Amino acid sequence: MRNDQLVEFDIESASPDERIYKEKVTSSSNLFFKATDYLNQFLAVIAGVALLSMMLLIVFNSIKRIYSDPIAGTVEIVSWLGAITGIFALGYTQLNKGHVYIDMLLDKFPAMLQRVIHTIVNVLSAIFFLVAAWQLLLYGLKLQSDGIVSQTIQFSFYPLVILSSIGFIGLVLAITKETVLIWKEAS
Numbered sequence: 001m002r003n004d005q006l007v008e009f010d011i012e013s014a015s016p017d018e019r020i021y022k023e024k025v026t027s028s029s030n031l032f033f034k035a036t037d038y039l040n041q042f043l044a045v046i047a048g049v050a051l052l053s054m055m056l057l058i059v060f061n062s063i064k065r066i067y068s069d070p071i072a073g074t075v076e077i078v079s080w081l082g083a084i085t086g087i088f089a090l091g092y093t094q095l096n097k098g099h100v101y102i103d104m105l106l107d108k109f110p111a112m113l114q115r116v117i118h119t120i121v122n123v124l125s126a127i128f129f130l131v132a133a134w135q136l137l138l139y140g141l142k143l144q145s146d147g148i149v150s151q152t153i154q155f156s157f158y159p160l161v162i163l164s165s166i167g168f169i170g171l172v173l174a175i176t177k178e179t180v181l182i183w184k185e186a187s
Contacts, residue, residue, distance in 0.1 A: 033180075034171040037095065043170050044092035047085045055080040074152035080160050084167075091170030094178065115182050122179040126172045131167035136161055 061074045093099055106114055140161035149156050
């Protein structure tokens with residue numbers, strides 16, 4: 001589609017449920033929701049760059065291996081990039097409902113009970129990932145104070161561990177946003 005083309009959308013043809021849902025979601029775009037969205041989009045971009053870097057490193061290492069020695073520390077670097085990819089994508093995936101959600105039993109309950117159960121699960125999840133972020137931060141600071149480096153390339157990897165805690169914070173914020181939206185939709 002070219003930039004000068006105009007796309008028209010007839011709001012009257014949209015189903016009433018869709019309109020109400022979109023109005024509620026857009027009306028709830030306060031600072032917390034915007035910050036959560038931006039943070040998780042930023043982390044998702046970093047995750048994508050890490051994934052692309054991981055792929056390029058593996059391909060380049062495979063080609064280089066044919067002609068000479070492999071790149072030293074490839075396994076370590078790919079492991080770190082894989083961790084960054086997975087952890088930084090968590091919040092974005094949560095915001096876009098990409099995680100597995102089994103609701104066969106939950107759909108049988110009344111709407112109010114569904115919201116309560118969903119909230120309880122979200123609160124427990126948020127607490128778990130908040131503790132995980134805290135422990136990663138403490139572990140990263142311990143790695144820094146002990147001066148621990150990677151075995152093959154002697155790289156001080158504590159910044160990656162500390163940054164991983166930010167990925168979990170993004171997930172906690174996404175879970176919190178989802179919980180708020182569950183109750184906003186109910187009202």
